[in-house]
Amino acid sequence: MLVTIEGIDGSGKSTLLARLRELLADLDPVFTREPGATWVGESVRRAVAERMDPITEALLFCADHAAHIDTLIRPALDEGRLVISDRYSDSRFAYQPVVLDGILPDPLPWLRAIHDGWSVRPDRTFLLVLPVEDAVSRLDPKKQREYFENAGILARVQENYLTLAAADPTRFVVVDALLEKEEVAGFIADEIRTGVRSSRSRPRA
Numbered sequence: 001m002l003v004t005i006e007g008i009d010g011s012g013k014s015t016l017l018a019r020l021r022e023l024l025a026d027l028d029p030v031f032t033r034e035p036g037a038t039w040v041g042e043s044v045r046r047a048v049a050e051r052m053d054p055i056t057e058a059l060l061f062c063a064d065h066a067a068h069i070d071t072l073i074r075p076a077l078d079e080g081r082l083v084i085s086d087r088y089s090d091s092r093f094a095y096q097p098v099v100l101d102g103i104l105p106d107p108l109p110w111l112r113a114i115h116d117g118w119s120v121r122p123d124r125t126f127l128l129v130l131p132v133e134d135a136v137s138r139l140d141p142k143k144q145r146e147y148f149e150n151a152g153i154l155a156r157v158q159e160n161y162l163t164l165a166a167a168d169p170t171r172f173v174v175v176d177a178l179l180e181k182e183e184v185a186g187f188i189a190d191e192i193r194t195g196v197r198s199s200r201s202r203p204r205a
């Protein structure tokens with residue numbers, strides 16, 4: 001079963017993932033992330049830091065996804081493992097249309113077409129949602145920030161996420177990221193357990 005965690009910067013993904021490691025330890029999940037599960041992710045971070053052109057950046061995010069699927073996601077799913085990824089393809093579908101606005105006429109179908117035929121669809125996606133000003137106020141001012149981490153961009157990214165969630169309500173679970181950390185993690189851990197139980201009781205396709 002493939003579970004993904006999505007949300008704008010500062011929504012609490014890293015905090016949640018750290019707690020899920022403890023709460024779901026008995027299920028022995030494979031925890032992973034995009035970008036960064038493979039060395040291609042290092043190139044992506046470099047491209048973002050150097051503000052390379054947005055097409056190069058988008059294609060590097062896609063290349064990182066392809067390497068991630070090939071080296072980690074597919075092998076783990078083939079072994080029947082629970083995989084939990086901190087960001088995945090929906091990050092591309094939410095962030096890159098904002099970055100590519102004015103560069104491509106219609107970025108989302110272009111991005112989706114790049115993923116067609118080889119990407120693996122998540123079984124469940126938890127989207128952490130909160131007012132953008134709360135997310136920005138949570139960001140560590142001492143840390144070097146990616147250029148995405150600006151309120152104007154993040155507001156548009158979150159709108160894109162909410163549109164994706166509304167279009168696919170059986171996969172997405174929208175979670176109020178203003179709730180207490182423990183409440184967010186407890187709720188998502190319970191939902192993942194329920195999903196794992198039902199996927200194990202279903203014959204494999």
Ligand SMILES: Nc1ncnc2c1ncn2[C@@H]1O[C@H](COP(=O)(O)OP(=O)(O)OP(=O)(O)O)[C@@H](O)[C@H]1O
Nearest residue numbers: 008009010011012013014015138177178179180181
């Ligand atoms: N539910 C919550 N309530 C209040 N504060 C929270 C909550 N979840 C996380 N935080 C705090 O918000 C800050 C940002 O959280 P975190 O680093 O987990 O976000 P993130 O989504 O991983 O951000 P990024 O995408 O920038 O890495 C941290 O200081 C964290 O302690």
Ligand SMILES: Cc1cn([C@H]2C[C@H](O)[C@@H](COP(=O)(O)O)O2)c(=O)[nH]c1=O
Nearest residue numbers: 009034035061087091092095096146148
């Ligand atoms: C996977 C992916 C990520 N991004 C953006 C979102 C964040 O601002 C950074 C990743 O940093 P984090 O430490 O995970 O917060 O990259 C993106 O624009 N497109 C993507 O596909």
